[in-house]
Amino acid sequence: MERRIGELKHQLNLDKVPCGQFEANCLYFTVGLLAYNLLQMLKLLGLPEEYHNKSVRTLRYQLLKLAGKVIFHARYLVVQIAAPLKNIELFNAAYCRLRYAPIPSG
Numbered sequence: 223m224e225r226r227i228g229e230l231k232h233q234l235n236l237d238k239v240p241c242g243q244f245e246a247n248c249l250y251f252t253v254g255l256l257a258y259n260l261l262q263m264l265k266l267l268g269l270p271e272e273y274h275n276k277s278v279r280t281l282r283y284q285l286l287k288l289a290g291k292v293i294f295h296a297r298y299l300v301v302q303i304a305a306p307l308k309n310i311e312l313f314n315a316a317y318c319r320l321r322y323a324p325i326p327s328g
Contacts, residue, residue, distance in 0.1 A: 233278040268316030
């Protein structure tokens with residue numbers, strides 16, 4: 223549990239309140255916790271087992287925070303990403319696993 227709290231505080235910057243309004247701070251922390259939970263879902267359900275123990279920072283820099291640009295060429299929208307092909311394929315495979323996973327009935 224201490225590792226998770228540390229990730230929330232130091233890697234998602236939830237260690238300080240952004241302003242003096244209670245409702246705004248509540249929203250800030252709620253969005254931060256939602257982002258953390260979505261990253262955990264991506265890590266555990268979408269990525270291979272070797273990524274299950276990776277930190278939030280590692281996932282952000284390897285898969286999510288990639289430099290790129292969006293261009294229009296010949297009526298097509300093209301996204302050029304400056305990252306190793308392995309990272310792009312890994313993210314795409316994780317996205318497909320999550321996107322086409324069966325919806326749990328509850």
